[in-house]
Amino acid sequence: MRVYLSTVSRPGADPPDAGPRRQRLALVSGNVVALGTVSLITDISAEMVAAVLPLYLVLGLQLSPVAFGVLDGVHTGATALLRVVGGFVADRFRRRKLVAGVGYALSAVAKLGLLLAGRSVPAIGAVVAVDRLGKGVRSAPRDALITLSTPPEALGRAFGVHRAMDSVGAFLGPLAAFAVLLVVGQSYDAVFVTSFCVAALAVVVLVLFVREQPTTGPTTGPTSDPTADPDEPRVSVREAFGLLRSRPARRLLLAATMLGLATIGDGFVYLVLQRREDLGLRWFPLLAVGTSLAYLLLAAPLGVLADRIGRLPVVVGGYVALGVTYLLLSGPVHGWPALALTLALYGTFYAATDGVLIALAGPVLPPRLRTTGIALVQTGQALAYLVSSVVFGLAWQAWGPQTAVRAAAVVVVGVLVVTVLLLAAPSRPHSRRVSP
C-alpha cells in the first residue's frame, strides 16, 4: 500500500511514469479511501440518531418543544474554539490521526451517553454537546490527513470521493434506524446502542487503516516540508499565530469567511421553498433528501473537474449555483420543475464548494500548520454562517422572504467578486513556487 501511495504522491508537474494503467487505478490514495470509509460508517451512526432523536425526546421522554430547542444552539461558540485548539494540538504533536480518532470516539461515546442521560434535559444537552465537540474536533485533522496524503493536483477528486462516501453514510443512517425500530418496536435505546456499535466500528477502521501521513517521509511532492523532521522544533503557538500574518493564508481565511456570509442556511432555503410552492408540510423533509442526492452524485465529478480546470473556478461556479438558487426562490418560475431545479442547484452548490474549498485551501497552508489552518477556515465559515443566518432572519422579518432572498443573491455576487480578487492572484504563484 505504501508503494501505491508514493506512486500517487508524485508531484503533478512530473509526467506520470508509473504507466497509464496504474495511474488510472490510483483515483485516490488508500488513506483517503480509509478516511472516506470511516466517515461513511460514522455518518450512518450519526444519522441513525438524528433520525430518531426527535421521536425519542418528544414521544419517548415527552419533552416540550422549547426544552428540545434549548438543547441546541448554545454550544456553537465553544465548539468553534475547541476545533482550533484541537487543530493546533494535532499539528504540534503531529498526531492528526490521534486527534481525529478522539473526535470520532467522543461522538461514539455520546451515543451511549443518551442512554445514561435519561430524562434530564441538561444531561441530554451535555451529550449533544459532546457529540458536536467530537464532530468539531475531528473534521480539521481528517481533512488535513486527506491533503497530506494526496498530491496537490489530485486534491479535488480526493475530497470529492471523500464527501461522496460521507453522503452515502448520511443516506443509509435513517434507513438503518428505521430497520432497528422495525425489529424492536419503540425501543429507541436499541437504536442508540446500535448507533454506538456502528460508530465504534468506524473507530476500529480508523485505527487500523488510516495512517498518519508523516510530513517527512517518502513523499517528495510539494506537500512535503523539509523542516518537519522529528528533530525539528514543534509547532509553537507563536508560529500558529504567524499563520495569520502570512498573506496567502490570511487572504484564504478572509475569503472562506466571506463565502460563509453568503449562505443563509438550509432551514431558510427549505422554508422559503415550502411557502412559495405551498408544499404540504409532510414533504418538507424530502427537500433535504433532494439536495443530498445532488450533492452525493456530484461531489466526486466536480472534484475531478476542479483538478482539471482549477479549484477556484469550481468554487466560483458553486456560489453562482447558490446565487441562482436564491433567484429561483424569488423568481417567477413555479411548480415541480422549479422545485427540482432549485434542489439540484442547491446540491450542486454544496458539491462544488464543501470539499473543493478545503482542496483549494490545503496547498496554501504549510503542512506543519495544515490542521490548524483548516480548523481556522472551518471555524471562520461556521461563525460567518451563524451571523448570516441571524441577519437573514432579521431581513426576512423586515422585508419579507422574497426581498430577503433577493438581497441574499446580491450578497452572493458581492462576496464572489471579493473572493476572486482575494484568491485569484496569490494561490497560484504559491503553488508554482514549490513546483519544480
Added chain:
Amino acid sequence: MTVMSTRAKLGVVAASAVLLASVAAGYAAIAAEPARTPPPAAVGDQAVTLAPGPRLLAITDRYVSSVATADPGGPRTVSGLECLRVYAAAGTGVCLKPVTAWSYQVVVLDAALRQKRTLSVPGLPNRARVSASGRMVSWTTFVGGDSYTASGFSTRTGILDTVSGATVTSLEEFAITRDGRGYRSPDVNYWGVTFTADDNHFYATMATGGRRYLVRGDMAARTVETMRTNVECPSLSPDGTRIAFKEAIDADPTRGWRLSVLDLASGRVTATAETTSVDDQAAWLDDATLAYTLRQSDGRPDVFSVPADGSGAPKLLIPGAESPSPLT
C-alpha cells in the same frame, strides 16, 4: 505499532464487526418490547364513551380509557383506540393517533369513539384540545429535527371547526399584533390552544425571537395579539375567568416550569402548590381543580390534581395514566 498485513487488519475489522453486531443484537433482544396486543375493544356497558358524565378520560398504556370521577384510582374502562394525546368535551373527542412510528393523524371522535374525521399531520403529537361546546378542535405537533445538529425547533398548531369544516393547518398564517404593532418573523411558533366559550376566540402560546407570549386569537378575523410573556400552554377555566399555565421559572425554560394560574381580570398570577416542574397543558376538572401529567424518572406517567387557588397540596389522581380530560 507493529505492522499488520492488510489481510490481518481486515480480519480484525471483521471480528470487531461481528462482536459489535452481537452487542447491538443482544441489546436489541433484551430491549425489544414484547409485542403489545391491543386490549379488546370494550363492549356493552363497559365501552368508553365521551358522553358527559362523572368520569375522567385519560390514556393508560397508550389506549384511551375512562375512570369514575369518584374513584379515579379504581377500575378503568379501556378502549381499543390508541392515542398519544386525547381530550374531549360535550361528546366530541380529539385523538392524536399513531399511524406508523413516523406518522400521526388527528382524529375527531364522536361520543362512541367512532372516527368522524381524520387529518394527516406533520410531526410528532404534543397537545390537543376541544372547546367546551365540542365544536372547535385544536392540536399541536412538533415538527423538524431533521437533524438534531441543525439549529432550532418548530411546532405546528392547527384548528378545525367541526361544524363549518373550516381548517387552519397552521396558525402561522394568522396576522400578528405584538405589543400593539404588526409583527412578522419566520421563527414564529404556536402551541397549546385553549378555546373561549364563543368558539371563535382562543388563547395559545406564541414563541418568537427567544420569547414566549400568551396570545389571544380570533378565528374569524384570522389574527392573534400578544397579551403577556412567559405564559405557556394556557388552559382556560370553565367559567372563563382564569388561565392555568406553565410558567418558566425565572422565565428560563431550562430551569423547569411552575404550574400557575393567571386571573384574567386582575392579571394576578398564583402559583399552585405543585412544586415539581410541570410540562403539560393542564386540564380543569372543575372551576377549582387542575389535573396534569407528571412523569417518573423512567418516563412512566401519572395524573395528579391540585387546587387552582394555590392552596392545598398535589394529589395522585390516576396512577399510570396521562392526558387527563374531564367528560363535561
